[in-house]
Amino acid sequence: MNQVLVVAEHSGGKLNLAIAKCVSCAAAVPDAEVVVLVLAADGSAVAAQAAAITGVKRVLLAEHPASEPALAAVLAPQVAKLAADASHVFGPSTTFGKDLMPRVAALLDAQQISDVMAVETANRFRRPCYAGNAIATVEVDAGCRVVATVRVASWQAAGSGGSAPIERISVDTPLPTHTRFVSVSAGRSDRPDLQTAARVVSGGRALGSADNFALIQRFADRIGAAVGASRAAVDAGYAPNELQVGQTGKIIAPELYIAVGISGAIQHLTGIKDARTIVAINKDPEAPIFEVADLGLVGDLFKLVPEIESQL
Amino acid sequence: MRKVLVGIKRVIDYNVRVRVRPDGSGVVTDGVKMSINPFDEIALEEALRIRERGAADEVIAASIGPDDAQQQLRTALAMGADRAILVRADGAIPSMIAARALHALVEREQPLFVILGKQAIDDDSGQTGQLLAGLWDRPQATFASKIELEGNSARVTREVDAGLEVIEVDLPAVFTTDLRLNEPRYVKLPDIMKAKKKPLDVTDLAALGVTAAAQLRVVRLDPPAQRQKGVVVKDAAELVAALRQKGLLQ
């Protein structure tokens, strides 16, 4: 039996959709018993959502006022303490998981594997490296505990309809006060979330200004899509940082990805490789984005995007 | 003396199209341009600016890597680091070993803070800073886009999925850099000459008491699955029709 502990990410009483994908990855470990760990100030609602995910055997709920807003330095000692029986500890490859899981690994003196895209055996996994230009098969010594982040774009969400028991537990471990939350600026929430949206429209440097970027937002709203951006568009201030797609931004796998005025640098492409259909709109027929696009349209975006909208 | 320790990793330059060797044993490195990991350049730039503002006294650039990483450390010295340390280690270095080596340097140097890139663009693991902070039992502020030192603490703006998060950490602490923290300076020729005279110490893992035996191995590398090249449509109407046919638009 391998106990796979999945650390729940949540905010505002809602479980992050990435967790159902982590559960799929956890369930792919041979002979897995999947346990979800909820660390929260008041976590009943989140625990109930976790308990409903198919494949979850148990939910551990540890409530502590210091656990929200989430800080890696405060959560890590709790996770490490509660992972005593776990052979594997998984978290999502979101900024929450990327921040937290290696710290957990350090406390457990365990090996950490980032961005698991496939599970081959209980100690052998596949993960991307070199901006997705290579896929590494990595192996941890048998018997060593594995800490990992799950590349959410590689996994389907586990279904719902389960009813796992929820166990309330208390964690008896000192929590540090050397790290303090100050604030977070949340973006607009009335658009679909970039990481989980079925459709995404992204804009690049070609937009030329924050005002022009509104063209991307309008088009996205028109087709019910989330908005994304290239690094160049974010660096130039046309779009906020949380919209950056790519090697060092968000890795996404929507049904439909529309890249507008984006050249298709390798660092961008690695973020969209798993999209079902990629559409590219670019005035340069030689742009590398056309190498990966299922449908390409060559021309001036400022003319083409309104034309597309008028056809809808 | 208020020291800053900066991590410098030698990686394949970000402009190189990386290819997997046919036998899957690694990637092609012959004749390939090597550089400082871009995120580490940002880390070094931040450390230099903090020193130039008078909030730190000495910037130490440290690399865990092969002998050739001395080139990248010389570049770091030319950018403005005061001295450099190479911890010699060959082959792919698992993040945990890099973190242990940095931890040993931290114990020796007692820096005010350590600043590393949020990820290295070769293994893309993005762990070393967090591992170091965990081993050291000190605060971490990852994915930083702004660092403000205020006495014995720092206020750091972080690029997170939700947007921008601000946290406050006591020093010493570990910071990792995101792309928008700063724009690294260019190295000028006279600085390259000056850098040749700056101290560069070479040590190795054993001397730091770090065992090189990894519990984690890369067994094989494979090239990624290639996407099929698609079709170019002639106009907006044809695109919309194609998307409707695929059931992607109403």
Ligand SMILES: Cc1cc2nc3c(=O)[nH]c(=O)nc-3n(C[C@H](O)[C@H](O)[C@H](O)COP(=O)(O)OP(=O)(O)OC[C@H]3O[C@@H](n4cnc5c(N)ncnc54)[C@H](O)[C@@H]3O)c2cc1C
């Ligand atoms: C360490 C590192 C990490 C990085 N991480 C990322 C990442 O996560 N995500 C990312 O996106 N990038 C990343 N990059 C940057 C990446 O290398 C590219 O620089 C960036 O993706 C380019 O953005 P772009 O395509 O918008 O701009 P450009 O490359 O300038 O492309 C603009 C495109 O718009 C087209 N165009 C111009 N005008 C029009 C018009 N009127 N109509 C139609 N088309 C037009 C042009 O033909 C061109 O193809 C990273 C780079 C480094 C070094």
